[in-house]
Amino acid sequence: MTEQRPRTRAVRAGINIDPAHSAVVPPVFLSTTYAFSGIGRPGEYDYSRSANPTRSVLASAVAQLEGGAGGVITASGMAAVTATLLGLLPPGGTLVAAFDAYGGSWRLFDALERTGRLVLRLADFTDPRALDDLAGADLVWLETPSNPLLRVTDLAATCAAAHAAGARVVVDNTFASPAVQRPLEFGADVVVHSATKYLNGHSDVVAGAIVAGTREVADELAWWANTLGVTGGALDSYLALRGLRTLHLRMAAAQANAAAVADLLVSHPAVTAVHYPGLPTHPQHALATRQMDGYGAIVTFDVGTEAAVRALVDGMECFCLAESLGGVESLISHPATMTHAAMPPELRAGAGITEGMLRLSLGVEDPADLVADLRNGLDRALDA
Template identity: 80%
Template sequence: MTEQHPRTQAVRAGIATDPAHGAVVPPVFMSTTYAFSGFGEPGEFDYSRSGNPTRSTLASAIADLEGGAGGVVTASGMAAITATVLALLPPDGTLVAPFDAYGGSWRLFDALERSGRLRLRLVDLSDAAAREELDGADVVWLETPSNPLLRVTDIAAVSEAAHAAGALVVADNTFASPVVQRPLEHGADVVVHSATKYLNGHSDVVSGAVVAASEERVAHLAWWANTLGVTGGALDAYLTLRGLRTLHLRMAAAQVNAAAVVDLLTAHPAVTAVHYPGLASHPQHELAARTMDGFGAIVTFDVGGQDAVRALVDGLDCFCLAESLGGVESLVSHPATMTHAAMPPQVQAAAGITPGMLRLSLGVEDASDLVADLRAGLDRARSAQGGLPSTELRG
């Protein structure tokens, strides 16, 4: 059979593969243990921490979407990141990571460094000069687009420099999803995901995934995930697989909404800055246009200070003030006090995170409702700034 389109692969993952009853949707296998067919004759699965049919179907589906040799599904994105760091870094190894990494990743890397388990170097990997600083690195960690400033890193250029320095490249592809970007195609060795976000897409499962380009590395990562005990549960895998079937539809709808919201933000006087790779003014717009299939559905903007933030978010109807992203429902978060609160103020400042910054995760509601709700919030922010609401300005 010819290679199927990723959209088809996502919809059809595991469909009509049940030999027992011909179930079209693959059943969820809750059993923790599997009977040997005879003494010394285990089947493909023996114990559910080590291997589970539902989890295995999901891992293959995610690996197919990322173009990898295979994958491992974990209990959370942080479980995927922990297993990956422990599997790939030698003792006392050097990890180069983005200075604006997800707060939880930063906290893990920082804690491992403080306890003497690794050496951490934080750099701005979206800056070409940072590629000169990879000597001595064992693993180079990428997050692109980055959180929350949506800086875009040249995966191919970093991978080339990292490989020349003898380092492996891991890309956290949570923000883009494999619909928008496939880091392995650009030279990364490993991709990690918080599957809690776009892959599941319904804000009802905490899950993670690791995909590697080579079968040997997949086996190595699977060994570590099993040994650490961080593999994911069967029911979570079942739900994530259900969510994954609509990933392409959800990403398309959410990106249309992101574009509509960006139009509003760039025109509104309450907004002091908009960060979105789709904007021609974004510092890496050309790179994003060349290497990504779309610009994603996260939009970050600034309203200048916390009073304006409060006025904006208190009263929104279509955006929940909540951490996380990538669900069908739109969310707004305040990185300085929420997702990145683990970072001390000086680390936040170095990463460009400001008190007036808000991050939107666009869902799949109708764009007109999102724009109207946000416009009203921006008008409130404008009043809090002491300016005229945009409705009056428009005259």
């Protein structure tokens, strides 16, 4: 069979595999249980928490797109994080995580440290000196681009340093998606996703995904997901698989919109800072150009004060004030009071998250409408 390109694989995942009726689109299997052919003779599937045909198709598709040996679909992105941590980190082990990680991930890391289940060290992986301080680490947890500052980590260098220290590497690839970045190619051991975001792409499914570079690790993490009971549902998997088929089309349109919005932001007097890897002024622009197929569809910027934030978001027509990201619709969020509210103020400040910061998730609307709506909001912020 001819090797297919990623965009083709995403579209063709599960297509024309139905042996019963030759359905082009794979059916959704809602059954919770499957009949044994006899005592001690289960089939490939026996109980849907352990394995489900619909979920298997999605897991295989995501694993192929990431270039992994196997995948697991979970009930949420945080379920994927939890199963990965418990599966790879020994009791009392040391986790070195990005200091500006997603607030929900930090909350879990912090809770596990406070209850004695792990030792947490936070690091700025954009600083080369962090790679010299991985001694004793059991697991290194990366986000690149990071949430919400869009800092970019050198995956090849960091994975090499972590492996030299005897640690495994997990990369949260939610912000990029495999259409833009594939961390396993740079030496990562495991990739996790909030599949709620770009993989599904329509803001109507909560799900997570784990992809491992080896079959052994994939099987280990599948065991943990089943044991914890955090595997995803069949209908959610069916909907996410439907969304996955348009991943590359959606990402191309959303990235073009991000570039258009970034051009506006750097020129508007209400804006004090813009964080977007596609800008030549971004500190890791050259690295992002080498490591990514595009620059993603998230743009973060600062308007200085919470008063300016309130003036900007009040009256927006093409951006919903909401958490999450990666849907076909454009969203705007205020990290300090939304996605990173769980972090203490001093940690937010240390990570560079300010009261005047806003994060945009660009959808696939007409760029002219998005730019006009945002310009109006920036004008309001300027007068606040």
